[in-house]
Amino acid sequence: MQSTKSAQVFDVVVVGSGAGGGTAVKVLTDKGLQVALLEAGPMLNPAKDFREHVWPYQVDNRGAGAHSELYFGRQQWGYFAAPVGYWDIPDEPYTVAAGQEWRWFRSRIVGGRTNHYGRISLRFSDYDFQPEDGLSDPWPVTYQEMSPWYDKAEGFIGVTGTKEGLRTAPDGNFLPAIAPRVHEVLIQKSCGKLGIPCIPSRMAMLTKSINGRAACHYCGQCGRGCVTASAFSSSQAMIFPAMKTGKLTLITGAMARELVTDGSGKVTAVSYVDKATRSEQQIRCRAVVVAASACESARLLLNSKSARFSAGIANSSGQVGRNLTDSVGYSLSGTVPALANLPRHNSDGIDGMHVYVPWWLLDDKKKNFPRGYHIEIGGGFRMPMIGSFHGECAAFQGYGRKLKDSIREQYGATVGFAGRGEMIPNKDTWCEIDPERVDAWGIPVIRFHARWSDAEINQVRHMHETFTGIIETMGGRVMGGRPDPKTAGISTPGTIIHEAGTVKMGDDPNRSVLNKYCQAHEVKNLFVCDAAPFVSQPDKNVTLSIVAFAWRASEYLAEEMRKGNV
Amino acid sequence: MSEYSRRDLLRHIGISLTLGAAGEYVLAAQDVQHIHQTLAPQNGHYTPKSLTAHEYATLQRLSDLIIPADELSPGALSAGAADFIDFLCSASDEMKLIYTGGLAWIDEAMKHRYGGKTFLAADPSQQTALLDLIAYRENLRQDPALSPGIDFFAWARKMVADAYYTSPIGIKDLGYMGNTAMTHFSVPREAIDYAVKRSPFA
Ligand SMILES: Cc1cc2nc3c(=O)[nH]c(=O)nc-3n(C[C@H](O)[C@H](O)[C@H](O)COP(=O)(O)OP(=O)(O)OC[C@H]3O[C@@H](n4cnc5c(N)ncnc54)[C@H](O)[C@@H]3O)c2cc1C
Ligand code: SF4
Numbered sequence: 001m002q003s004t005k006s007a008q009v010f011d012v013v014v015v016g017s018g019a020g021g022g023t024a025v026k027v028l029t030d031k032g033l034q035v036a037l038l039e040a041g042p043m044l045n046p047a048k049d050f051r052e053h054v055w056p057y058q059v060d061n062r063g064a065g066a067h068s069e070l071y072f073g074r075q076q077w078g079y080f081a082a083p084v085g086y087w088d089i090p091d092e093p094y095t096v097a098a099g100q101e102w103r104w105f106r107s108r109i110v111g112g113r114t115n116h117y118g119r120i121s122l123r124f125s126d127y128d129f130q131p132e133d134g135l136s137d138p139w140p141v142t143y144q145e146m147s148p149w150y151d152k153a154e155g156f157i158g159v160t161g162t163k164e165g166l167r168t169a170p171d172g173n174f175l176p177a178i179a180p181r182v183h184e185v186l187i188q189k190s191c192g193k194l195g196i197p198c199i200p201s202r203m204a205m206l207t208k209s210i211n212g213r214a215a216c217h218y219c220g221q222c223g224r225g226c227v228t229a230s231a232f233s234s235s236q237a238m239i240f241p242a243m244k245t246g247k248l249t250l251i252t253g254a255m256a257r258e259l260v261t262d263g264s265g266k267v268t269a270v271s272y273v274d275k276a277t278r279s280e281q282q283i284r285c286r287a288v289v290v291a292a293s294a295c296e297s298a299r300l301l302l303n304s305k306s307a308r309f310s311a312g313i314a315n316s317s318g319q320v321g322r323n324l325t326d327s328v329g330y331s332l333s334g335t336v337p338a339l340a341n342l343p344r345h346n347s348d349g350i351d352g353m354h355v356y357v358p359w360w361l362l363d364d365k366k367k368n369f370p371r372g373y374h375i376e377i378g379g380g381f382r383m384p385m386i387g388s389f390h391g392e393c394a395a396f397q398g399y400g401r402k403l404k405d406s407i408r409e410q411y412g413a414t415v416g417f418a419g420r421g422e423m424i425p426n427k428d429t430w431c432e433i434d435p436e437r438v439d440a441w442g443i444p445v446i447r448f449h450a451r452w453s454d455a456e457i458n459q460v461r462h463m464h465e466t467f468t469g470i471i472e473t474m475g476g477r478v479m480g481g482r483p484d485p486k487t488a489g490i491s492t493p494g495t496i497i498h499e500a501g502t503v504k505m506g507d508d509p510n511r512s513v514l515n516k517y518c519q520a521h522e523v524k525n526l527f528v529c530d531a532a533p534f535v536s537q538p539d540k541n542v543t544l545s546i547v548a549f550a551w552r553a554s555e556y557l558a559e560e561m562r563k564g565n566v
Numbered sequence: 567m568s569e570y571s572r573r574d575l576l577r578h579i580g581i582s583l584t585l586g587a588a589g590e591y592v593l594a595a596q597d598v599q600h601i602h603q604t605l606a607p608q609n610g611h612y613t614p615k616s617l618t619a620h621e622y623a624t625l626q627r628l629s630d631l632i633i634p635a636d637e638l639s640p641g642a643l644s645a646g647a648a649d650f651i652d653f654l655c656s657a658s659d660e661m662k663l664i665y666t667g668g669l670a671w672i673d674e675a676m677k678h679r680y681g682g683k684t685f686l687a688a689d690p691s692q693q694t695a696l697l698d699l700i701a702y703r704e705n706l707r708q709d710p711a712l713s714p715g716i717d718f719f720a721w722a723r724k725m726v727a728d729a730y731y732t733s734p735i736g737i738k739d740l741g742y743m744g745n746t747a748m749t750h751f752s753v754p755r756e757a758i759d760y761a762v763k764r765s766p767f768a
Binding site: 408 | 633636641650697729761766
């Protein structure tokens with residue numbers, strides 16, 4: 001393909017505009033660098049695209065989709081949810097090794113998955129960086145080193161919370177916490193009886209106005225996208241402001257295909273497909289920050305082959321694509337008689353939980369699985385949506401006055417628990433380029449391999465017992481049958497949407513791709529700033545750490561460029 | 567707790583935005599709110615787009631039986647549940663097949679049991695007698711031939727519930743009080759006391 005080279009040489013090209021890319025753009029433009037941002041999806045227009053405050057009845061199909069996709073299990077993502085996220089992108093397939101399962105949620109829009117995410121924002125702990133059990137490699141950084149970067153990340157994106165002094169949930173630079181809802185008060189009491197901590201949640205929503213972003217107005221619809229930018233998204237909080245500085249050139253519809261290197265092995269340009277014209281372009285740069293999401297970043301590196309880098313750029317260690325992890329997931333719900341016919345009130349608050357359970361058995365040596373999990377909590381009077389009462393209809397059967405009364409009685413009386421646990425990296429869970437398939441732009445696609453080990457299966461069994469205990473202690477009844485004994489109801493790998501590890505960092509260039517600053521050992525002007533550098537998958541959702549690591553890497557990059565080292 | 571009316575909500579967002587630095591794209595938020603408001607359903611006569619007049623009338627009756635009016639609120643008939651379902655059928659052949667097939671099955675079962683009457687023409691007691699057969703999955707054990715009716719009723723019940731509880735009437739019946747803007751979030755003491763008193767932690 002003929003490619004057009006940009007006349008301008010940008011200081012830095014950033015690939016991908018999600019949590020990591022947004023942070024890099026913010027920090028690098030703040031430092032005065034000229035940055036170009038390549039984003040495979042379209043521009044986001046919150047006023048037009050976000051459906052915050054829309055009632056289902058204000059849309060003809062009420063959220064079922066134009067052709068009732070919801071009813072037939074074909075809806076890619078919630079009708080009212082922020083755009084543009086999918087489990088399957090029509091033009092961009094991926095493959096999975098025969099007999100295995102992996103699901104990959106991708107967004108294609110400015111801001112990436114930060115437009116969609118649950119905004120649970122947890123710091124990793126000291127032992128996450130330096131595991132004492134030897135089951136995964138130590139990170140090349142300590143909690144002490146990362147703590148100031150978490151402070152910056154929290155200070156900028158805004159995270160609710162309270163100081164608790166727990167080793168499993170390090171305290172941060174918090175905004176005021178939000179009051180627990182009625183079911184959350186009961187859950188806290190139930191946990192109290194069981195000796196399980198249940199503390200105010202740590203969420204990236206503004207309970208106070210900061211950095212020019214308005215305070216939250218408690219509509220509970222963050223997943224739809226927040227028009228006032230009170231819920232963090234990289235699009236609204238990082239990229240739009242950076243556009244106003246004049247330092248950022250945003251190129252949308254631009255799918256990076258390959259990093260182009262010179263004879264010395266330095267990246268000189270990023271080649272990308274302009275989706276609108278299907279033409280190949282090259283944008284020249286002095287340095288590149290790859291932040292396309294863990295697996296897309298690995299794909300881009302593996303697809304960047306040259307005489308010097310025959311296994312993909314910066315991949316002499318062979319580690320690109322290896323070490324893939326997702327969080328371990330398990331969910332259980334229950335109905336709670338104490339909540340039946342609960343007096344009505346507005347319980348929207350911020351979207352998602354107001355309290356959560358951090359890991360609490362760090363010192364328990366008797367359990368039959370390593371590491372731990374945290375528990376996310378659901379319930380309350382939610383806006384009724386298509387599907388809100390399908391469970392009730394199926395459980396109650398019948399019809400008429402009794403059905404109506406039972407729905408009234410049960411509204412708000414259901415609680416849900418979702419465990420999010422640590423997966424130990426294993427050699428059977430990884431991704432590579434599928435030699436046989438390309439996407440609509442001719443770019444070779446990713447093939448996934450995945451396997452849970454007994455460590456993860458035993459962990460979800462433990463989750464089941466814990467959730468059952470919490471539900472029953474509050475007088476509730478577990479809904480649904482016992483999970484399949486073999487899988488124990490464990491999530492399909494990938495579905496918790498915390499992929500990490502595919503471009504691992506470390507001190508040893510033979511066993512890792514990046515150094516402690518997310519800089520490639522072999523290519524000094526190549527940085528990777530999403531969850532790909534993460535050595536392990538602590539039981540704390542990855543995004544706050546993506547921001548912290550990307551912030552640190554970007555400041556390092558700016559400083560190295562200033563010194564002339566890059 | 568300070569709550570805002572819808573007009574205040576628009577103003578609230580307007581004020582927030584003048585404070586905000588979230589980018590020029592956000593500034594049109596108030597217009598969006600107005601656009602959504604004009605999408606609100608026009609109450610009045612609905613002409614079925616997909617189902618025949620007889621199917622539509624049968625579905626209306628079914629919806630009335632599934633979620634009836636009571637002293638607290640109107641039911642699924644007034645909430646236009648049949649309109650919603652017909653609308654979905656008009657854009658999905660797969661959905662239409664479920665309803666045309668299911669409604670025909672019901673008529674056929676009715677005729678078979680009650681001397682040639684359609685579901686609509688049957689007495690209310692005959693209608694509920696049929697529903698009592700197909701509204702419970704366990705009836706399949708006695709009579710496997712009920713299977714299509716039971717499957718259909720499960721569709722109708724959940725979709726009537728969807729239509730009802732996503733309508734203004736149903737939202738009011740449930741007592742969902744959110745989707746507003748508040749400067750402060752708090753939980754009423756009475757609600758907490760109500761639950762704690764009924765819990766093992768009383
Ligand atoms: C529903 C949901 C709930 C979640 N909840 C939480 C939560 O509560 N807490 C938490 O910590 N995490 C959560 N996550 C995960 C979180 O969204 C991700 O960890 C985070 O967004 C990843 O950031 P990223 O930097 O990898 O980029 P992403 O946000 O994944 O964005 C990557 C961007 O790069 C673009 N891109 C990809 N390939 C290319 C290419 N070749 N060229 C150009 N552009 C490209 C994409 O279009 C996309 O816009 C959730 C995710 C989802 C979907
Ligand atoms: S709850 Fe707050 S942060 Fe979330 S969408 Fe509503 S206003 Fe925005």
